[in-house]
Amino acid sequence: MTAARTDRTAGTFPDAELAYRAVSSRDPRFDGRVYVGVLSTGIYCRPSCPSRTPLPENCVFHASAAACVSAGFRACRRCRPDAQPGSRDWDLDADLAGRALRLLEQGVADDEGVAGLAARLAVSPRHLHRVLIAQLGASPADLARTRRAQVARMLVEETDLPLSHVAFAAGFRSVRQFNDVMRAHVGAPPSSLRAPRLPSVPAGPPAGARLDGSSLELRLRHRAPFDAGAWLAHVSARAVPGLEEVHGTVVRRVLPGRLGPVLAELDLTDGVVARLVLPSLDGLTSAVGRLRHWADLDADPARVDEVLGDDPFLAPLVAARPGLRVVGTVDAAELALRTVLGQQVSVAGARTLTARLVDALGEISPWGLRAFPTPAAVAAAGEDGLFALGLTRARAAALAGLAAALDGGLDLAPGADRERSRAALAALPGIGPWTVDYIALRALGDPDAFPAHDLVLRKVLGGVSPAEARGRAERWRPWRGYAAQHLWTSLIDRRGDSR
CATH class of the missing domain: 3.30.310.20 (DNA-3-methyladenine glycosylase AlkA, N-terminal domain)
Structure with a gap:
């Protein structure tokens, strides 16, 4: 047992009184933000667990599931706290802990180890360890194991994959490691999580397509x-x-x-x-x-709606569309290139230009659909090649410049340093404030990004200037990106057009 597991009474959530109120009222708004370890049973739960509320003296509160496991608790079999999405609190900050968690969610530690994770963050493994222990009560290795356990549990419960395949798909290095970690998390072997069910037909490629996998x-x-x-x-x-x-x-x-x-x-x-x-x-x-x-x-819609619903202007929009999400992307480079194609044109116009780019440079997949062109392919086409697709000379130059930067290492994925990425984007020719904010919102995943220069947003706000729009948005922090999504969506609801 590690030193972290020798004292389960030292929680990492700073406000125990608030946390216990959430547990006693079974408040689901705190799920993923705080976890309760029950000293009398050795399990940890989410606040909304339907089990009997433990006595206050038997509760210790942690900021992450990994911290609970590190302290020696195992996951509750009723509320399954290890199967819940994590907190978005850390997405609000471009600090070291926030970036580390976003990179862990992308599986960087699985591919590159903790040393590789620290190198991505330009710090030493020792410093990263100190920061995450202080902020979350769990080490980088603990957080990576918890993430693997969450993926493994999903695969065990929802697929018929052999457990050995589950182990390696979830990022474990061996079946023994998989079994040990799962026992630590749920107090039972992985096979106990697999309930009998009727066989399902998995998705597959259309007739005639072949893919080994x-x-x-x-x-x-x-x-x-x-x-x-x-x-x-x-x-x-x-x-x-x-x-x-x-x-x-x-x-x-x-x-x-x-x-x-x-x-x-x-x-x-x-x-x-x-x-x-x-x-x-x-x-x-x-x-x-x-x-x-x-x-x-x-996303944590309860927290977002609570803040935005307090604003008289946004309250009707929030009430009409509870749980509205900010649409992200499956690939940050693709989103950035599509955003440049969509500068100063309508949604339909951007779709037309994107289709030309995909037809010209996108590779055909085994299923007949094309993959979006890589930054290298777009950069290789050059300004003249892109101009030949019907782009203006200025747009072709901006797209070629961005593609070259992406191919050269510009990182716009959620784990990137947001301020550094924004500055690098703004320095590129043809990339203005709207494009930077839009990419920060949808690619970098910054929930507080607000494209104040957007014409649609300014129109919905009454024809205000960018500075006035930014001033109006101050009261919507730290969820200004969700406020922008509500404003755009309100225009969809009225006339079917939006960003």
Whole structure:
């Protein structure tokens, strides 16, 4: 037993009185923000657990599931706190802890180890360890193990994959490590989590397509409510023929993968169900992470709506669309390039220009859909090649410059240093404030980004200037990005057009 496990009474959540009120009232708004370890049973729960409320003296509160496991608690079998999305609190800050958590969610520690994670953050492993222990009560290794355990539990419960395949798909190095970690998390072997069920038919490639790999279906957990209609309306309005397909409540497209393309379907008919065809299970966690970012499934709608609903102007919009998500992306580079294509044109115009780029430079996948062109392919086309697709000379130059920067290492993914990425974007020719803010919102995943120069936002706010729009938005912090999504969506509801 490690030193961290020798004292379970030292919690990492700073306000024990607030935390116990949440537990005693079974308040679901605190799920993912605080976890309660019960000293008398040795388990940890989320605040809304339906079990009998423990006595205050038997409770210790932690800021993360990993901290609970590090302190020696195992997950409750009723409320399953290890299966819940994590807190978005750390997404609000561009600090070291926030960036580390976002990179952990992308599986960086699985691929590169803790040393590789620290190198990405330009700090030593020792310093990173100190910061995460101080902020979350768990080390980078603890957090990485907890993430693997969450992925493994999802696969055990929702697929028929052999447990050995589950272990390696979740990022474990061995079956023994998988068994040890799962026992620490749930107090039982992984096989105990697999309940008998009727066989299901996994998604697969259409007739005639061949791909050596794996097909599976997963239900992606998230906090309710989730406004699926608004998300589908946004994606449908921008769906590029040959790149994306939308059929009712199902969206189908190709994702980039380290080992090859991945076919993905998101079905929003009943919850959020992902159907994937992968060249290897090694790419599963990355594919799921991309889909979660696209649909903003780690959002905490109760917290967002609580802040925005207090504003008289936004209150009716929030009431009309509870659980509205900020539409993200499956690939940060793609989002950035599409944003430049959409500068100063309508949504329909941006879709037309994107379709030309995809037809010219996107590779055909085994399923007939094209993959979005890589930054290297766009950069290789050059300004003249892009101009030949019908872009203006200025837009072609801006797109070529951005593609070259992305190919050269410009990082716009959620784990990037947001301030550094914003500054690098702003320094590129043809990239203005609107483009920087829009990319920060949808690619970098900054929930407080607010494109104050957006003409639609300014119109909905009464024709104000960018400075006035920014001033109005100050009271919406730290969720200004969600406020922008509400304003855009309100225009969709009125006339069917938006950003």
